[in-house]
Amino acid sequence: MESIQWFVLGILFTLCVLGFSYASIRVKAPWYAWAVLIGGAFLVMFGIAWAGSSFHEDIYTSGALGLTLFTGPGIAAMVLAWRYWVAPGLKGADSGN
Amino acid sequence: MTTEETPDKKGPQDQSEAPENQASELKVPPTGGEEDKLRTALRSFFKLFERQPSSGGGDSTGGGAPSGGGGQADLLDDPSRRTFFKRAAIGGGIALAGGGLTYAGAKVAISGRSVDDMDEAIKTEGTIKPMDQRNVILTFATSKALNEKHPERNEQYSKLQNKKFHFYEGASHFEHRVPWDNSKPGYTQLDKALHHAAWNPLKSAETWTMAHSQPNTRVLGWDQSDVEKEKYEFKSERDAAWAIKSAARVWGAVRCGITRRDRRWDYDPLYDIEKSRTLTWERDFPFEPKTVIVMAMPMDYDAMATAPFWTAEAAIGHGYVVMAQIANQMAKFLRGLGYQAVGAGNDLGMSVAYGVAAGIGEAGRHSQLMVPGIGPRVRLCKVYTDFEFVEYDKPHDWGMAKFCLSCGECAKACPSNALPKVEDPGSGWGYQPQYEFSDEPGYTWNNHTGVLKFHSDAKKCFDFWLENDSACGNCVTACTYNEPDYWHHWLSMASTTVAPGFLHTLMSHMHPMFGYGATGDPSKVKKFWETGKGMRVNSSMKNNIATAGRS
Numbered sequence: 165m166e167s168i169q170w171f172v173l174g175i176l177f178t179l180c181v182l183g184f185s186y187a188s189i190r191v192k193a194p195w196y197a198w199a200v201l202i203g204g205a206f207l208v209m210f211g212i213a214w215a216g217s218s219f220h221e222d223i224y225t226s227g228a229l230g231l232t233l234f235t236g237p238g239i240a241a242m243v244l245a246w247r248y249w250v251a252p253g254l255k256g257a258d259s260g261n
Numbered sequence: 262m263t264t265e266e267t268p269d270k271k272g273p274q275d276q277s278e279a280p281e282n283q284a285s286e287l288k289v290p291p292t293g294g295e296e297d298k299l300r301t302a303l304r305s306f307f308k309l310f311e312r313q314p315s316s317g318g319g320d321s322t323g324g325g326a327p328s329g330g331g332g333q334a335d336l337l338d339d340p341s342r343r344t345f346f347k348r349a350a351i352g353g354g355i356a357l358a359g360g361g362l363t364y365a366g367a368k369v370a371i372s373g374r375s376v377d378d379m380d381e382a383i384k385t386e387g388t389i390k391p392m393d394q395r396n397v398i399l400t401f402a403t404s405k406a407l408n409e410k411h412p413e414r415n416e417q418y419s420k421l422q423n424k425k426f427h428f429y430e431g432a433s434h435f436e437h438r439v440p441w442d443n444s445k446p447g448y449t450q451l452d453k454a455l456h457h458a459a460w461n462p463l464k465s466a467e468t469w470t471m472a473h474s475q476p477n478t479r480v481l482g483w484d485q486s487d488v489e490k491e492k493y494e495f496k497s498e499r500d501a502a503w504a505i506k507s508a509a510r511v512w513g514a515v516r517c518g519i520t521r522r523d524r525r526w527d528y529d530p531l532y533d534i535e536k537s538r539t540l541t542w543e544r545d546f547p548f549e550p551k552t553v554i555v556m557a558m559p560m561d562y563d564a565m566a567t568a569p570f571w572t573a574e575a576a577i578g579h580g581y582v583v584m585a586q587i588a589n590q591m592a593k594f595l596r597g598l599g600y601q602a603v604g605a606g607n608d609l610g611m612s613v614a615y616g617v618a619a620g621i622g623e624a625g626r627h628s629q630l631m632v633p634g635i636g637p638r639v640r641l642c643k644v645y646t647d648f649e650f651v652e653y654d655k656p657h658d659w660g661m662a663k664f665c666l667s668c669g670e671c672a673k674a675c676p677s678n679a680l681p682k683v684e685d686p687g688s689g690w691g692y693q694p695q696y697e698f699s700d701e702p703g704y705t706w707n708n709h710t711g712v713l714k715f716h717s718d719a720k721k722c723f724d725f726w727l728e729n730d731s732a733c734g735n736c737v738t739a740c741t742y743n744e745p746d747y748w749h750h751w752l753s754m755a756s757t758t759v760a761p762g763f764l765h766t767l768m769s770h771m772h773p774m775f776g777y778g779a780t781g782d783p784s785k786v787k788k789f790w791e792t793g794k795g796m797r798v799n800s801s802m803k804n805n806i807a808t809a810g811r812s
Binding site for chain 1: 341344345346348349352353356563745747748749774775776777788
């Protein structure tokens with residue numbers, strides 16, 4: 165089962181790399197926005213891996229906390245970076261600015 | 262911040278168009294048919310990785326990305342597959358390299374630091390005399406003769422603890438005193454039966470007293486009459502070490518270390534509890550040992566998680582059975598190679614000190630050997646042999662004892678206050694015991710003093726065993742290093758070696774917060790009795806090697 169977890173994470177990792185590569189040629193954002201987005205993605209995947217193993221070993225508290233402490237902040241970081249650093253640029257572009 | 266505008270603002274779709282545009286610019290001849298289109302697209306894709314002259318006829322600097330005449334400067338403004346794949350390759354490569362470096366760093370950290378000097382690994386003060394086995398708590402408690410010889414020990418303990426207490430009388434009814442109560446989880450007939458069944462092979466083999474350090478038992482006997490006359494010659498010391506460790510592994514040991522015999526860690530004199538007589542190494546032991554092989558075998562995580570309930574004793578008793586089995590097999594293996602060998606459980610010498618010397622772990626606050634990846638949830642056995650053409654292991658430092666200085670979860674979980682606390686002077690770390698009553702004359706009779714370590718009061722520990730009518734195991738269960746065999750625990754283990762002290766405190770608090778190390782929790786008993794669920798179609802080997810529960 166652990167091997168399946170790593171396989172799924174490998175797919176997620178690949179999708180993340182492709183997603184960020186694609187975004188990097190579609191979106192211009194300051195370096196710190198990329199740093200937060202990539203860091204957020206790392207936290208999301210780390211939390212999934214942590215939770216997967218914790219649920220697998222039957223320690224559900226650890227799994228839940230892994231999602232709360234790692235994946236949660238990761239998602240929050242990505243959403244905030246998008247909201248404050250990336251989205252304004254997109255709107256500006258759409259409106260011709 | 263702006264999106265990269267393409268003339269028709271198609272967004273992501275224009276990615277798919279890029280190869281065709283580029284293909285035409287790269288002069289890939291278009292052909293008809295679906296198959297040809299695919300071939301053309303692929304050829305275009307691979308063409309993107311080649312240096313090509315720009316459409317303007319000049320050199321395409323910086324990789325030659327055709328960009329509709331814009332050149333390298335316009336690369337970002339003209340998204341192309343080449344940029345996409347280039348960044349994917351570079352980004353993925355960097356991420357993979359980072360992961361690889363983290364893995365390598367963690368692996369090095371988990372390997373520990375080799376300590377060349379034995380005196381650095383086990384620091385001592387003054388001349389260390391071997392421990393008299395008659396002062397080992399379980400030897401004393403199970404010997405009527407020793408109790409009669411030292412009535413003052415019972416009197417002093419009773420007086421200081423303000424209770425009626427007698428080591429031998431308590432020990433003689435141990436594990437049969439308290440009747441089960443089927444309304445109390447962990448103390449039911451089911452748990453008691455499991456407990457007794459776990460020990461039964463050793464009782465049947467008349468060897469269970471090796472847990473009290475009784476030497477020369479039936480399974481771990483001293484008889485050397487079956488030593489082969491022809492001595493097997495190994496090609497090298499390393500080959501010999503690998504052969505011994507391979508044998509240990511196949512019988513169920515998860516760690517095996519080889520060290521020179523050190524008289525300081527042997528019991529001397531030895532004591533035959535059953536015959537009430539002292540034994541000497543020179544007169545009674547069949548040969549002069551040169552080497553001690555130390556082996557560790559894990560105890561079941563979910564059973565130990567039920568401590569201090571009787572259920573946990575299933576793991577402890579089974580651990581002792583495996584100790585006797587492996588020590589017996591290793592001794593027989595060496596005798597089969599023509600060398601003298603005697604297997605030992607708790608008898609003959611101090612397993613923790615030998616475990617440290619053999620490089621398989623470090624001594625913790627709970628006075629037990631902590632093995633990386635398993636923590637103190639191991640049982641140890643030893644084999645004394647005269648074989649010495651072998652590569653000896655060196656002690657290792659994983660920073661675990663240092664972690665203990667600021668952790669103290671075991672001491673918090675100890676129901677009898679037998680373990681030194683973080684708040685104690687020097688955090689309880691010293692050459693002499695610092696626990697309650699340790700300054701009373703004659704109170705520390707059971708301690709091996711003069712060794713720098715955490716000194717525990719085994720008398721108090723044993724007192725709770727009698728009250729509980731079973732061994733306890735709370736310190737093992739609560740230990741921050743007692744974790745199932747999963748990657749995130751190894752990563753935490755690796756990070757403790759580099760993390761500063763204040764983070765150790767934080768990590769030790771996080772451990773119970775994340776749901777690990779709880780003791781006295783009836784839900785763990787319920788969980789244990791469900792660990793057999795799904796065994797027929799188990800998706801993991803983890804509960805087959807007794808390192809984690811149902812998976």
